[in-house]
Every structure is written in C-alpha cells, then in structure tokens.
Amino acid sequence: xxxxxxxxxxxxxxxxxxxxxxxxxxxxxxxxxxxxxxxxxxxxxxxxxxxxxxxxxxxxxxxxxxxxxxxxxxxxxxxxxxxxxxxxxxxxxxxxxxxxxxxxxxxxxxxxxxxxxxxxxxxxxxxxxxxxxxxxxxxxxxxxxxxxxxxxxxxxxxxxxxxxxxxxxxxxxxxxxxxxxxxxxxxxxxxxxxxxxxxxxxxxxxxxxxxxxxxxxxxxxxxxxxxxxxxxxxxxxxxxxxxxxxxxxxxxxxxxxxxxxxxxxxxxxxxxxxxxxxxxxxxxxxxxxxxxxxxxxxxxxxxxxxxxxxxxxxxxxxxxxxxxxxxxxxxxxxxxxxxxxxxxxxxxxxxxxxxxxxxxxxxxxxxxxxxxxxxxxxxxxxxxxxxxxxxxxxxxxxxxxxx
Amino acid sequence: xxxxxxxxxxxxxxxxxxxxxxxxxxxxxxxxxxxxxxxxxxxxxxxxxxxxxxxxxxxxxxxxxxxxxxxxxxxxxxxxxxxxxxxxxxxxxxxxxxxxxxxxxxxxxxxxxxxxxxxxxxxxxxxxxxxxxxxxxxxxxxxxxxxxxxxxxxxxxxxxxxxxxxxxxxxxxxxxxxxxxxxxxxxxxxxxxxxxxxxxxxxxxxxxxxxxxxxxxxxxxxxxxxxxxxxxxxxxxxxxxxxxxxxxxxxxxxxxxxxxxxxxxxxxxxxxxxxxxxxxxxxxxxxxxxxxxxxxxxxxxxxxxxxxxxxxxxxxxxxxxxxxxxxxxxxxxxxxxxxxxxxxxxxxxxxxxxxxxxxxxxxxxxxxxxxxxxxxxxxxxxxxxxxxxxxxxxxxxxxxxxxxxxxxxx
Numbered sequence: 001x002x003x004x005x006x007x008x009x010x011x012x013x014x015x016x017x018x019x020x021x022x023x024x025x026x027x028x029x030x031x032x033x034x035x036x037x038x039x040x041x042x043x044x045x046x047x048x049x050x051x052x053x054x055x056x057x058x059x060x061x062x063x064x065x066x067x068x069x070x071x072x073x074x075x076x077x078x079x080x081x082x083x084x085x086x087x088x089x090x091x092x093x094x095x096x097x098x099x100x101x102x103x104x105x106x107x108x109x110x111x112x113x114x115x116x117x118x119x120x121x122x123x124x125x126x127x128x129x130x131x132x133x134x135x136x137x138x139x140x141x142x143x144x145x146x147x148x149x150x151x152x153x154x155x156x157x158x159x160x161x162x163x164x165x166x167x168x169x170x171x172x173x174x175x176x177x178x179x180x181x182x183x184x185x186x187x188x189x190x191x192x193x194x195x196x197x198x199x200x201x202x203x204x205x206x207x208x209x210x211x212x213x214x215x216x217x218x219x220x221x222x223x224x225x226x227x228x229x230x231x232x233x234x235x236x237x238x239x240x241x242x243x244x245x246x247x248x249x250x251x252x253x254x255x256x257x258x259x260x261x262x263x264x265x266x267x268x269x270x271x272x273x274x275x276x277x278x279x280x281x282x283x284x285x286x287x288x289x290x291x292x293x294x295x296x297x298x299x300x301x302x303x304x305x306x307x308x309x310x311x312x313x314x315x316x317x318x319x320x321x322x323x324x325x326x327x328x329x330x331x332x333x334x335x336x337x338x339x340x341x342x343x344x345x346x347x348x349x350x351x352x353x354x355x356x357x358x359x360x361x362x363x364x365x366x367x368x369x370x371x372x373x374x375x376x377x378x379x380x381x382x383x384x385x386x387x388x389x390x391x392x393x394x395x396x397x398x399x400x401x402x403x
Numbered sequence: 404x405x406x407x408x409x410x411x412x413x414x415x416x417x418x419x420x421x422x423x424x425x426x427x428x429x430x431x432x433x434x435x436x437x438x439x440x441x442x443x444x445x446x447x448x449x450x451x452x453x454x455x456x457x458x459x460x461x462x463x464x465x466x467x468x469x470x471x472x473x474x475x476x477x478x479x480x481x482x483x484x485x486x487x488x489x490x491x492x493x494x495x496x497x498x499x500x501x502x503x504x505x506x507x508x509x510x511x512x513x514x515x516x517x518x519x520x521x522x523x524x525x526x527x528x529x530x531x532x533x534x535x536x537x538x539x540x541x542x543x544x545x546x547x548x549x550x551x552x553x554x555x556x557x558x559x560x561x562x563x564x565x566x567x568x569x570x571x572x573x574x575x576x577x578x579x580x581x582x583x584x585x586x587x588x589x590x591x592x593x594x595x596x597x598x599x600x601x602x603x604x605x606x607x608x609x610x611x612x613x614x615x616x617x618x619x620x621x622x623x624x625x626x627x628x629x630x631x632x633x634x635x636x637x638x639x640x641x642x643x644x645x646x647x648x649x650x651x652x653x654x655x656x657x658x659x660x661x662x663x664x665x666x667x668x669x670x671x672x673x674x675x676x677x678x679x680x681x682x683x684x685x686x687x688x689x690x691x692x693x694x695x696x697x698x699x700x701x702x703x704x705x706x707x708x709x710x711x712x713x714x715x716x717x718x719x720x721x722x723x724x725x726x727x728x729x730x731x732x733x734x735x736x737x738x739x740x741x742x743x744x745x746x747x748x749x750x751x752x753x754x755x756x757x758x759x760x761x762x763x764x765x766x767x768x769x770x771x772x773x774x775x776x777x778x779x780x781x782x783x784x785x786x787x788x789x790x791x792x793x794x795x796x797x798x799x800x801x802x803x804x805x806x807x808x809x810x811x812x813x
Contacts, residue, residue: 214431215796218803268785275724275788281732281796285789286427293428399475 001034001098002111002125008290009040012232013195013315014138017171019113020198022048024387033106035121037061037095055100056085076153077120094236096121103129110134110394116141116154119161126164132397134390135165140178143310144236159183167393169193172334174365175312188213194338194387196381197318208299208323212292216259216284216300224255225361228301228325230294230316233264238307238330238347243270243313245307245353247277253358256282261297263288298323302367303360308333309347317342321378324359328353328371338381406695408642409659410678411605412479413577414654415554416502417520418455418487419759421446421780425790431800436751445780449494454493459658463500466668470509470675476685477675478510481654482554485518485538486757488545506546511682512688513542515550515573521756522556522720524564526734533573534753536541552576552689556758558607558651558710559717562703565596565604569606575604575693577651579710580606584702591645595698603693604702607651607710616652620665628666632675638678646696647687651710702793712767719765725788726761732795739802739809748801755794763787 022032026270032048033168038061039052039199080089082097099121112134113122119135126133140158141150162183168190170176176190210217210361216226227246231237239260246258260270267285274283289297298304304320304327311333318335320326329336330347343360345352360367423439423446439446470477483502493499505511517523518538523531535553543549552575553568560578568576580590588594590606614634618624626633641648653660661667678684687695711719721727733755740752764784781787802809 211432212428215427215800218431218800222803222811224811268783271785271788272724275728278724278728278731280725280728280788280792284427 001032001048002113003034003036003224004115004117005038005058005061006034006036006042006045009036009038009042010258013313014115017138017195017313019045020196020383021386021390023198024383027384027389028387028391030391033102033108035095035099035102035118037091037117051098051102053095054085054091055354056091060085061091070191092117092120096124100128101124102347103131106161107131112136112173112380112390113161114138116158120211121158123161123164126166132166132394133161133164134167134169134393134397135161136169136171137175137179138171138235139160139312140175140182142178142182143175144234148235155289165189166397167191169390169393171195171313172337174310174332174334174337178310191389191393193393194334194381195313195315196383196386197315197322197378198383199322199379206295209292209296212296213259213291213300216257219257220300220302222255224257225302225357226257226259226300227260227303227305227328227357227361228259228320229305230261230289230297230320231264231306232262233260233270236309236311237264237266238309238332239266239270240273241309241347241350242305242307243273243277243279243283244355245350245357246274246283247279248350248354249357249361250279250282252354253361256357256361259281259284259286259297259301261286261289261294277329278325291378295323298325301325303328303357304354306330306333307347307353311335313354318378318381321374324371324375326367327374328356328360339374339377341370341377343370405683406646407683407685408639409647409685409695410638411647411649411651411687411689411692413554413649413651413689414479414481414656415482415486415652416460416487416654417482418448418452418490419520419757420448420486420490420754421451421763422755422760422787422794423447424566424786425793425797427793430793430797431804434751434801436794436797437754448490451567451780452490452494452521455655455659456491456498458663459655460491460495460498461501462663462668463654463657464498464505466672467505468508470672471505471510474675474679476679478512478688478691480512480514480552480687480689481505482514482516483542484516484520484696485534485541486520488541488740503546506548510688512552512690512691512794513546513548513550514577515539515542515553517556519756520556520754521753521757522559522717522730522758522761523734523756524555524567525717525721526730527737528567530734530737534756552605552693557717557720559707560613560704560709561707561757562705563596564715565599565602565704569596569599569602575603575605575689577605577649577689578607578704579708579715580608580649581708581715584686584704584708588700588702589645591641591648592699593693593696594648594700594702597701597703598691603696603698605649605689605692606702608641608648609710611648612650612652615650615667615671616656616660617657619661619670621666625775629670631670631677634674635677638674639681647692649692719767720758720761723766725764725766725784729761729764729788729791729795732792736795736798736802736809740798742808743802743806745806746765748798748805754800755791755798760787760791763789 003018035051037053038058039055040058080093082093084090103125108131111125114136142155180187203297218222274280304325306329314335327342341357420437442450518536553573554577590608595603763779764787766784
C-alpha cells in the first residue's frame with residue numbers, strides 16, 4: 001500500500017482513511033507493507049509493516065504542502081532532484097526509488113496507491129512486478145483547487161495513473177463523476193467505495209471538557225448557537241461562502257457564532273472577510289488544533305458545516321455526527337451520499353445556508369431530530385465494509401493476498 | 404537685540420503594553436494579556452523594556468544630562484506616556500530617576516498627552532479627558548510639574564482638538580508640519596488654530612526631523628553618512644528667515660531606532676555643540692518658543708493630520724477593516740467597563756487602547772509597510788488582530804462572570 005501519511009503524522013483525512021482501511025484489511029488477514037515518505041514512529045500501528053521512504057520529518061513534509069499543489073514546480077520526475085528533500089518533486093522521486101527497491105524484495109500481489117502523491121510510484125511498481133494496480137482516489141486536483149483550475153503537472157500525473165490502473169476506487173459518486181467526465185475514464189473501471197467511520201475507535205473514556213472552549217460554552221448558556229467547521233483553510237473548502245452565509249444569517253438572527261477550527265493558506269483572507277462584514281467578534285479562529293482541542297471543537301458545535309466546493313468524501317462530517325452535531329453539508333461533498341438526516345445546499349448558495357443555520361438555531365426540535373437521526377445513520381457505515389469491498393476488488397484481478 | 408534662532412527639540416518617550424500570543428483557548432481562562440511568557444519574544448514587554456532601557460533610555464539620558472550641564476542654552480521638551488512610566492516603575496526605576504534628574508535642571512519641559520497613548524479623542528471624548536487627567540496627575544506626582552502644552556497621540560491633530568486644548572487652558576499644541584495644511588507657509592514659525600483664544604500651534608519640521616528619525620542610518624540615502632556640520636548647515640538654512648525649527652521625534656530614535664553603532668549619539672552631541680557655537684543660536688522648550696513668538700498666521704486643519712506614513716492621516720491606525728472592527732468592539736465596552744469600578748479591568752481595557760496595538764494590524768504595503776513590520780512584534784497583522792479579538796472576548800467574559808453586566812455579542 002502506497003500512502004503519504006498515517007496518524008498521528010497526518011495533516012488531513014487521507015491519513016485517517018488509510019489507517020482505518022489498512023487496519024480493517026489486516027483484520028481480514030491481509031499482509032500489508034505500507035510506504036510513507038517520512039521518518040517517524042507509528043507506535044499505534046502493529047498490524048502492518050511501515051516503510052519510510054525518505055529521512056524527512058513529518059513536519060518538513062507538511063511544509064511541502066501535500067494538499068496544496070500550488071507549491072509544486074512544474075516539471076517531470078526525471079528532472080527532479082532526489083537529493084533535494086526540501087522539494088516535493090525531490091521527495092516524490094526518492095519515494096519512487098524506494099518503492100522500486102522494495103518491490104524487488106517483497107513481491108506484492110496487488111499495489112494499492114492513494115492519490116496523486118503516490119501514483120507515479122504505483123505505476124512504476126506495476127511496471128516492475130506486473131502486479132495489478134489499484135488507484136484509490138480520495139481527491140483529485142479538481143477538488144484540491146476548488147474553483148480554480150489546478151496544477152497541470154498534477155493533472156497529468158493523475159491522468160496517466162488512472163489510465164494505467166487496473167482498477168480505480170473512488171470514495172464517492174461525486175469523485176467517480178470527476179474521474180469519468182474530467183479524466184475520460186470508462187465508468188465501468190471505477191468503483192465507488194464510500195469511506196466509513198470507526199465508531200469503536202472513538203475513545204469511550206473521552207469526556208467532553210467544557211473548559212476547552214469556555215467562552216463558547218458561556219455563549220451557549222446565553223442562548224447562542226455554535227456553528228463550526230474543522231478543516232484546512234483552502235479554496236477547496238469553500239469557507240469564504242461560509243463566512244458570507246454567516247454574515248447573512250447574523251443580519252436576521254444575532255445569536256449565532258462561528259468556530260473555524262484549523263489553519264491554512266486562506267486564513268488571512270477569511271479574517272479579512274469577517275472584518276469586512278463586521279462580524280469579527282462572531283467568528284472564532286483556533287489555529288491548527290489536535291488532541292483535545294480538536295475533539296472538543298466537534299463537541300462544542302451545535303451545527304457542523306461542511307462548505308466544500310468539491311469534497312470527494314468528507315470524513316469530518318461523520319466525526320461531527322458522532323459528537324452530536326446537526327449537519328449542514330454542501331451538495332458537492334461526497335459524504336452527503338451516505339446520509340439522509342442532514343441539510344444540504346449548493347456551496348455557492350449562501351442564502352440557503354443562512355436559512356438553514358437560522359432554522360436549526362431557532363428550533364430546538366429540528367436540531368434534536370437532525371442530531372439524533374444522523375447519529376443512528378453513521379454507525380451503520382463501517383470500515384469492515386470498505387475492507388470487504390477492497391478484498392473483493394483485489395480478488396477480481398488476481399489470486400492471493402495483498403501487499 | 405535680535406532674537407536668537409532656536410531649535411525646539413521635542414522627544415516622545417513611549418512603550419506600549421503589547422498583547423501576548425493570546426488564543427481562543429486563553430479566553431475566559433487567563434486574564435494576563437500583557438505577559439508574554441517567552442522572554443525572547445518581541446511581545447515580552449519586560450524584555451523589550453529592559454533592552455531599550457540599555458540601548459536608549461540610559462545612555463541618552465546620560466548624554467542629555469551632560470549636555471544640559473555643559474551648555475547653558477541647551478533645552479528640550481519631553482512627552483512621557485503613562486504606559487511607559489508603568490513599565491519603568493516595574494522594570495527599571497533608575498530610568499525614572501534619570502528623567503527626574505533631567506527635569507530638575509529646570510531646562511526640560513514635560514508635555515501633556517493621554518496616559519495610555521490612545522486615540523480616544525476620536526472615539527470617546529469622555530474617556531480621552533480622563534486619560535489626560537490621569538497623565539497630568541502622574542506627571543505632577545513624579546516630576547512636580549504641570550504641563551502647559553498638549554500633544555495628542557501620534558500627533559493626531561485637527562481644529563477641534565486645538566479648540567478643546569484651548570478651552571482646557573493649554574498654551575500650546577503640537578502637530579505635524581504637513582505641506583497641505585501649511586500650503587505656502589513654513590513650519591518654522593508659530594501659528595494660531597482657528598476659533599481659539601490663547602493657544603499657539605507648533606508644527607514639526609518633518610524633513611529635518613525625519614533626517615534623524617528615519618534616514619540617519621539609511622545607507623541608500625544620498626546624504627549618508629550625515630555629519631553634524633552638514634546637518635547644522637541645514638538647520639541654519641531653515642532658520643535663515645524664520646525664528647525656530649521644530650525637531651519632533653520619538654525619543655527612541657536615539658539608540659533604538661538608530662542604534663549606537665550608527666554613531667547617532669556622537670552625531671547628536673556634536674550637532675548640539677556646533678549649533679551653539681554660533682552665539683545667535685539657542686535651544687528652546689515648547690512653552691518658551693510660544694512665549695517668544697506670537698502667532699504669525701492662522702492655520703486651518705479641518706481634517707485629522709498625524710505624523711505617520713505618507714498619508715499623514717489616521718489610516719495607519721484605522722484604515723483597514725480589521726482596525727475598525729477592533730476599535731469598534733473596544734470602545735463599545737466603555738460604559739460597561741467603567742461602571743464596574745473594577746480597577747484591574749479598567750486598567751486592562753485602557754492598556755488595550757494604546758494606538759500601537761491597532762498599528763500592528765496595519766496591512767499597508769510599500770514603504771510604510773516596512774516601517775510597520777519593523778515596529779511590529781507579531782508575525783502578521785492578522786495575528787495581531789486575532790489575539791486582540793480574543794482579549795476583547797475575555798473582557799466581555801469578565802464583565803459577565805465578575806460583574807453580571809454587559810452582553811457577549813459573540
């Protein structure tokens with residue numbers, strides 16, 4: 001399995017999905033060799049072998065911008081310098097070289113590559129071993145670049161790998177649609193396997209600590225409703241539309257506040273936008289959160305908003321459902337395909353989002369219905385089903401186990 | 404006997420209480436907004452104060468005292484903010500004593516201003532007057548004098564302010580000698596604001612002042628390195644037909660904005676000596692300048708002029724939406740905060756009014772941006788804004804929790 005990150009060294013949902021998927025596959029008996037591009041301990045993982053392709057630290061790797069393809073220089077891998085580990089292409093080249101060596105020692109029965117970051121390595125491994133290549137698409141460059149056009153080098157890498165892949169897994173119908181329509185891949189080569197959430201992985205001993213977001217809790221006592229999102233601040237996430245809707249909602253109903261948990265390149269723009277609408281004191285910026293501050297952000301939220309312009313899946317929505325939030329999800333987010341008890345809106349439709357925010361904030365019974373019902377829904381979605389689907393897909397291609 | 408040509412040297416002494424890295428998670432939790440724990444941070448007020456005391460206040464006061472003793476005619480004026488005094492009392496009491504020694508010579512005048520280095524004049528007249536009174540009382544206690552000339556924070560000035568100062572009995576007021584308000588006139592005379600009875604207006608000669616304050620060590624400046632002889636020549640030219648030249652600048656120009664290594668101290672000493680070698684030259688305090696020179700004309704300033712940036716308006720402090728938001732929420736708290744009579748709370752709120760804190764939120768670019776970045780202890784204006792907003796929320800928290808008053812508004 002070729003990945004870019006695993007918890008706790010992840011900066012987003014890709015690592016979380018890879019972790020749970022691998023774990024569920026391992027439980028079914030798969031032997032997995034998982035390659036990451038950085039050097040760090042994963043003491044929480046004993047169900048597979050983790051290989052470290054380069055000596056960079058996870059922190060240095062964040063700096064390369066795995067989710068931010070703008071930083072990528074426009075050039076092919078042959079031109080990249082494998083000794084330059086400050087550069088994304090350099091790290092990727094080293095990653096490919098590592099995989100080339102690895103597949104000589106371990107003959108995989110299948111190669112499972114996650115997203116563009118590892119696709120070149122996947123293609124190379126297939127060339128060397130003739131094992132079937134499964135390309136798992138969590139997000140395409142169209143998703144990452146939001147309403148912008150994206151990086152042509154990344155598009156090209158994706159295009160090549162999707163053509164070479166024996167099988168493609170998309171995390172939602174939205175993503176499958178992009179693969180079929182924007183990359184011209186025949187629909188029958190693409191399977192949709194929705195991501196899941198591991199309810200058991202939630203620490204049952206975890207108690208929400210009201211002290212973490214003390215001020216927001218005080219606001220709630222005063223009758224305010226907290227609408228939150230936990231995300232990276234990039235164009236893909238549609239947060240400027242969220243701020244616009246927030247301002248619109250506040251015109252009609254004052255007792256709303258907004259928690260934007262996370263960080264990213266768009267932070268300053270969002271701060272500026274909130275100031276321009278004159279709602280700076282209603283919008284809370286936490287900076288990058290993990291651990292308790294991250295979990296408690298879900299708990300303090302009455303409403304969780306996923307405002308993505310293009311979200312292949314959107315695992316955080318399921319986290320939010322687990323933590324008892326009512327969900328408002330843009331129609332451009334894949335997670336909406338597996339949930340019924342949610343509000344949906346087109347990401348640009350700030351009027352509708354404002355309406356939905358006010359509706360939930362002003363109706364306790366609506367809020368309760370949404371929260372209770374979505375909670376029943378998400379527990380039905382399991383990583384074991386994902387593993388079963390993967391196993392079935394491996395099986396349709398070759399005999400044997402998985403690498 | 405013809406009147407001597409005079410330099411009116413006026414230095415502004417100030418340190419703000421910078422807000423520490425104060426997050427959403429500190430809100431409601433800790434109220435120590437001004438105690439940055441990292442001693443190496445530019446936000447650590449104690450560290451900054453001690454550093455500037457060593458680089459600027461101690462050596463410059465020693466030099467000033469020496470010059471006051473050596474030269475009968477050497478005089479100057481100082482404005483010393485309350486927030487500076489509060490810091491000096493905690494971290495360098497000897498610096499206060501060295502200022503007292505200067506004032507004790509009888510040749511150093513203290514200028515009136517707001518205690519908190521605020522722009523309250525433009526946001527709350529009531530609060531503004533309280534801060535001016537607080538400052539006057541503090542100066543009286545420490546130095547035994549009552550200021551007669553007023554300067555507003557950042558030299559922010561307009562007709563209305565002059566009229567206010569006039570009604571309060573001030574003899575003079577200071578402002579930027581900005582060309583659009585001077586038009587054909589020279590800053591090297593005393594003027595009169597419109598619709599006032601007694602007050603006179605002194606205008607900063609910004610070219611000659613900024614030669615020291617901003618350009619002195621700039622190696623790309625055509626006049627670098629500036630010598631005392633050449634600078635004295637310029638001062639002579641400025642006063643050829645006029646009675647005085649007003650050099651107004653930050654005190655910290657000496658040793659902090661211009662480091663010791665640039666030669667600023669030696670240059671200053673040499674300039675004073677060279678200037679006074681000519682028996683027709685002298686120095687004057689701001690009050691003496693006013694007494695000696697009746698106003699030569701009226702200057703109308705209907706809009707606000709300051710001493711900062713190429714615009715010389717308030718835009719460095721309230722020009723963008725972040726700053727407008729911050730100031731809006733801050734001053735909106737006034738009546739709730741004052742009503743509590745909670746001295747600690749009121750004091751914290753007043754420290755937050757320091758103009759510096761909104762200046763750090765300035766997003767202007769180009770030349771001014773460089774000046775702003777130099778003076779900012781934050782990585783970005785957005786950080787400055789976020790920390791400030793979190794503090795505003797904490798003030799609201801304290802109002803509600805400790806005083807059962809105020810509204811949260813988010």
